[in-house]
Amino acid sequence: MRSSHRTVGIADRISDRVREVDRTLLRDVLLVCAADGVVGLSFGAVAVASGTPLWVPVLLSVVVFAGASQFVFVALVTGGSSPLVAALTGVVLNARMVPLGMGVADIVPRTGWRRLVAAHLLTDESAAFTLPRRDPAERRAAFWLTGVLLFVLWNAGVLVGAALGGTVLASVDPGTLGLDAAFPAVLLALLVPALRTRADRRTALTGAVVAVAAVPLLPAGLPAVAAVLGVLAGRARSPRGGAR
Amino acid sequence: MTWGPEHWVGLALLAAATFALRLLGPWLAARVGGGPRAESTDALLAGLAVAVLAGLVVTQALFDGREAAGWARPLGVVVAGVLVWRKAPFLLVVLAAAATTALLRLLGLP
Secondary structure, eight states, rough: OOOSSSSOOOOHHHHHHHHHHHHHHHHHHHHHHHHHHHHHHHHHHHHHHOOOOOHHHHHHHHHHHOOHHHHHHHHHHHHOOOOHHHHHHHHGGGGHHHHHHHTTTTGGSSHHHHHHHHTOOOOOHHHHTTOOOHHHHHHHHHHHHHHHHHHHHHHHHHHHHHHHHTSSGGGGGGTTTTTHHHHHHHHHHHHHGOOHHHHHHHHHHHHHHHHHTTTTSSTTTTHHGGGGHHHHHTTTOOSSSOOO | OOHHHHHHHHHHHHHHHHHHHHHHHHHHHHOOOOOHHHHHHHHHHHHHHHHHHHHHHHHHHHTTTTTOSSHHHHHHHHHHHHHHTOOOOOHHHHHHHHHHHHHHHHHHHO
């Protein structure tokens, strides 16, 4: 991101910088989406192996597009739970979309079909890649790139996994590859640069503590939402733009 | 399993409600945003996402639902945390977390 060419024009330097940011962003986003693709592979395979018709995991991935809630829905339904209960459990898991959506609301178009598409592409990953960036153009680029690539690779993974459902690939466990540690690591690596002020750090720390404390008390999915209380700690003792 | 009408209803409900939740955030933000205090509102909205992501990091690192996730995963995330703190590149952070956890599991740690 640093340019050593002092003599080149300002416009060149800016475009160099943007291109370089884009390359880094593209590489990072591809890594995350590839990891998600592997999880999608396992979701498709597990769903078919546990007895759903092939198109069920495929359709779920397109219209729900939220990994954890898809896993839970399929596990509950194939385990004999009522589909209504399975759906509501999935909805609770996705409640975090509301505060995440408020955090990236500035890049969601105001009206039209683009607004609907942008909303559907909101995920932990697209919000996390957007959050540390301040420039509106960079925020838009990060959000759309992550959203679109994730949608493509996640659904491709699920489709291939579902097609291979009965075969040996169905037994590939993302845990063996350590992917369950990769996702919190991704969010951590994206969150830390977004903590610019002391208030941000207080918000994050308190949010983390509240979430852990809420795990025994709330259904799965809601502890992360309860973390919004961390904002109160971030606001406290920061009178009007102070605590920078 | 047999896929009946009640399963269709469940799938449609999950999809529709998830989409509604995704639209609700930007809709709410537009209600509270704007005006002379726009900047402090923006900071508040960003703070909500910061808090939720921090909550996701720790709950995903430590738990599977309500059960403890074992040792291999949290240790992988700790390695990631140290690398983030040392300002290591993103790629290295993520690969090191996955490799640490995979290796610890290979060695028999839960």
